[in-house]
Amino acid sequence: MALTDFFDQCRIGGKAIYIVVDHHKALAAWAIERRKLASAPYLLTIDHHTDTDEAFRGYVCMSAYEDSSVDEDALAAELIAAIDWSSDESLTEAIGKLRHDEHIHAATKSGTLNASFSIQLSDQSGYVEPNENGIYVVPHKCAIGCLKKVYDDECVVHHALEIIESPYLDDQLRRIGDITQGLGLPNIESLPYILDIDLDAFHSIKAVNPDDASTFRRLIRGALAITIATEPEWVKEVWEDEHNEPSADQLLTAVLGHIEEACKL
Numbered sequence: 001m002a003l004t005d006f007f008d009q010c011r012i013g014g015k016a017i018y019i020v021v022d023h024h025k026a027l028a029a030w031a032i033e034r035r036k037l038a039s040a041p042y043l044l045t046i047d048h049h050t051d052t053d054e055a056f057r058g059y060v061c062m063s064a065y066e067d068s069s070v071d072e073d074a075l076a077a078e079l080i081a082a083i084d085w086s087s088d089e090s091l092t093e094a095i096g097k098l099r100h101d102e103h104i105h106a107a108t109k110s111g112t113l114n115a116s117f118s119i120q121l122s123d124q125s126g127y128v129e130p131n132e133n134g135i136y137v138v139p140h141k142c143a144i145g146c147l148k149k150v151y152d153d154e155c156v157v158h159h160a161l162e163i164i165e166s167p168y169l170d171d172q173l174r175r176i177g178d179i180t181q182g183l184g185l186p187n188i189e190s191l192p193y194i195l196d197i198d199l200d201a202f203h204s205i206k207a208v209n210p211d212d213a214s215t216f217r218r219l220i221r222g223a224l225a226i227t228i229a230t231e232p233e234w235v236k237e238v239w240e241d242e243h244n245e246p247s248a249d250q251l252l253t254a255v256l257g258h259i260e261e262a263c264k265l
């Protein structure tokens with residue numbers, strides 16, 4: 001199996017865009033980008049979920065269930081150590097054993113990515129957990145200006161509407177700036193980064209058509225490459241738009257439209 005079997009690819013304004021259905025297959029695209037560089041790039045990801053599960057946990061649990069002599073930690077460590085981003089064969093093997101939400105850990109542990117910063121909607125704890133694996137979930141409380149003490153059903157809706165609005169992204173980028181500064185690094189936009197977008201970050205058609213897309217488009221322009229996970233089942237699962245049917249295709253068209261606009265400038 002070739003790595004290109006894991007994704008559809010196009011180029012917009014000279015930028016490589018990789019489209020996967022299942023998010024974990026983006027590891028193939030990240031490895032291809034890694035090979036073009038002297039050192040591992042960073043990941044800036046926009047997602048509903050945090051996607052911070054440990055690599056191969058699902059596979060390892062299943063193996064231990066089928067054979068009680070399996071040492072789960074040892075097997076997970078062995079599988080992680082075997083990931084070689086320069087080898088198509090190794091990546092094909094790894095992707096076959098990864099489950100959803102395990103790809104970022106697989107990438108940072110294998111040196112495919114240096115570190116990752118997740119702008120996401122599912123963890124509202126509001127602070128960054130120190131992470132030795134180079135995976136940083138960017139904190140938020142809710143939409144900009146929301147003063148509610150408890151994140152309620154209304155928050156779920158107004159927060160998701162802001163996911164790529166400029167004031168919200170600017171705030172998230174400031175928080176990422178605090179993290180990178182703490183790591184002795186410059187701002188994420190001055191680092192080589194891949195922009196990764198999971199379409200389940202968009203809970204409505206309005207969310208993907210923000211009033212101000214300037215920051216989102218700047219992030220697109222600055223990215224080395226862009227990976228998009230369509231995750232149609234998750235799009236359905238988190239959909240909150242009563243005026244439109246959930247459609248990963250429609251969201252994908254809108255995101256590609258932003259990329260085209262961004263790359264024109």
Ligand SMILES: [Zn+2]
Pocket residue numbers: 142143146147148151152154155156158159
């Ligand atoms: Zn709120």
